[in-house]
Amino acid sequence: MEVVICESPERIGALAADAITALVAATPTAVLGLATGSSPMSTYAELARRCSSGELSLAGVTAFLLDEYVGLPPGHPQSYRRVIDRELVAHVDLDPARVHAPDGDASDLPAAAAAYERAIAAAGGVDLQLLGVGADGHIGFNEPGSSLASRTRIKSLTDRTRADNARFFGGDPQAVPRHCLTQGIGTIMAARHIVLLAMGPGKAPAVRQLVEGSVTAMCPASTLQLHPHVSVLIDESAAAHLQLASYYRQTYAAKPAWQGL
Ligand code: GLP
Numbered sequence: 189m190e191v192v193i194c195e196s197p198e199r200i201g202a203l204a205a206d207a208i209t210a211l212v213a214a215t216p217t218a219v220l221g222l223a224t225g226s227s228p229m230s231t232y233a234e235l236a237r238r239c240s241s242g243e244l245s246l247a248g249v250t251a252f253l254l255d256e257y258v259g260l261p262p263g264h265p266q267s268y269r270r271v272i273d274r275e276l277v278a279h280v281d282l283d284p285a286r287v288h289a290p291d292g293d294a295s296d297l298p299a300a301a302a303a304y305e306r307a308i309a310a311a312g313g314v315d316l317q318l319l320g321v322g323a324d325g326h327i328g329f330n331e332p333g334s335s336l337a338s339r340t341r342i343k344s345l346t347d348r349t350r351a352d353n354a355r356f357f358g359g360d361p362q363a364v365p366r367h368c369l370t371q372g373i374g375t376i377m378a379a380r381h382i383v384l385l386a387m388g389p390g391k392a393p394a395v396r397q398l399v400e401g402s403v404t405a406m407c408p409a410s411t412l413q414l415h416p417h418v419s420v421l422i423d424e425s426a427a428a429h430l431q432l433a434s435y436y437r438q439t440y441a442a443k444p445a446w447q448g449l
Contacts, residue, residue, distance in 0.1 A: 189413065191399055191420045191436040193427045197387050200421045201230025204318065204383050207419065208235065209244050211316050211381075216248040219308075221317030221376075222276065222287075223254050223328075224268045227385040228318050229275065236279035246282045250311050252304075254319070254328040255370035256292035258342065266356050267292065290340060290369035301340040301369055308375065317379035321386050324348055325394045325407030329370035332406045338372030373411050382415055387423040395422055396429035 194200045208231075211218045222228070238244035253268055260267045265274075269289040277284055288307055294300035308314060319327050324346065330338065331346050345353075350364040357363035376382070386395050398409035399420060412418045427433050 189399060189418045189420055190440045191422070191427075191430070191432075192440045193433060193437055194421060194423055197230040197423060198234075200385055200387065200423065201232075201234040203419075203421050204228075204231040204385060205234035205238060205244075207381070207383055208316060209238065212244065212246065212249060215315065216245070218249055218315045219311050219313065220246075220249055220251045221254065221314040221319075221371075221379055222251050222272055223318045223320050223385075224271045224275075225320040227320035227387060231318065231385065232276045232279070235276065239280040246280050249282060250286045251282060251288065252308055252311070252314060252371075253287070253289040254317075254376070255368050256290040257365040258292040258297065258367040258369060259365050260292065262293055290371075292369050297342050297369060301342065304340045304369070304371075305375065308371075314379035316381045316383060317376060319376070319382055319384040319409075321384060321391060321394050321398060321409045322349060323352060323390050323394055325397055325409045327373065327376060327384075327409045327412075329368045330373050330376075330408040332408065334373055334405060334408050336403075336405055336408070336411050337374045339375050340369060340371050343368055343370050373408055377411060377415055380417065382412060382418045384409070384412065384418065384420045385422075386420070386426040389425040389428060391422070391426040392429040395420070395426045396431075400431055 253272055256268045277287055290304045291300040321327060324332055329343050344367055350361045353364050354361040397407040401410055403410045403413050
């Protein structure tokens with residue numbers, strides 16, 4: 189893992205956008221894994237800026253979302269497909285037809301999950317996966333206790349995640365769907381490069397556990413320690429519990445590995 193401690197969310201967004209820009213320069217038809225939530229917003233803002241200035245084109249890129257709620261009516265503003273359209277697709281030259289999300293409205297959810305796995309495989313797998321992390325260490329919607337080998341499937345959300353996400357549903361945890369379709373931990377681990385973004389003091393315990401704790405299903409993000417190429421881009425407050433923070437600063441701050449370290 190390379191752990192890059194940044195001075196601001198904007199710096200995190202710039203570094204993540206650098207990784208995507210380098211990937212797309214080398215492979216214009218690259219496959220991106222996209223995350224929703226607040227953590228990738230500075231990355232999406234920077235991608236939008238680069239696309240509108242002509243520095244970057246995502247026209248040849250295919251994208252797969254990590255997860256989707258089950259049971260929201262089609263077009264619900266908080267469905268992750270709608271969120272990514274609003275936050276990213278509308279501001280860049282990604283072809284909406286090449287942006288995929290699990291079908292949380294399918295009548296046969298296991299079949300939809302299997303179809304999603306097949307679609308990712310048919311696209312050649314994910315080159316770069318953007319990830320946030322839940323305060324409890326979840327990635328995608330793989331809650332604590334998830335199988336570390338899991339693939340896309342139905343999951344039930346914990347009360348904590350529903351409370352955390354209530355802010356998007358008028359503050360009411362009961363309005364947050366109980367179930368979702370999410371890429372599994374095994375699915376996420378198959379991406380060739382994983383870029384995890386975390387900011388704010390609320391993420392400090394999860395960041396400590398995922399970077400320096402034991403690999404355990406109780407912190408699904410800790411599985412990333414077994415991946416050969418993970419970049420953890422965090423701000424100072426999310427880094428606050430890390431024992432080796434000064435080592436990470438010396439090693440990674442100036443020159444992240446994807447820039448040739
Ligand atoms: C949700 C999403 C995750 C996301 C997490 C953290 O539960 N399913 O993909 O990483 O929240 O969100 P945020 O970035 O808003 O803190």
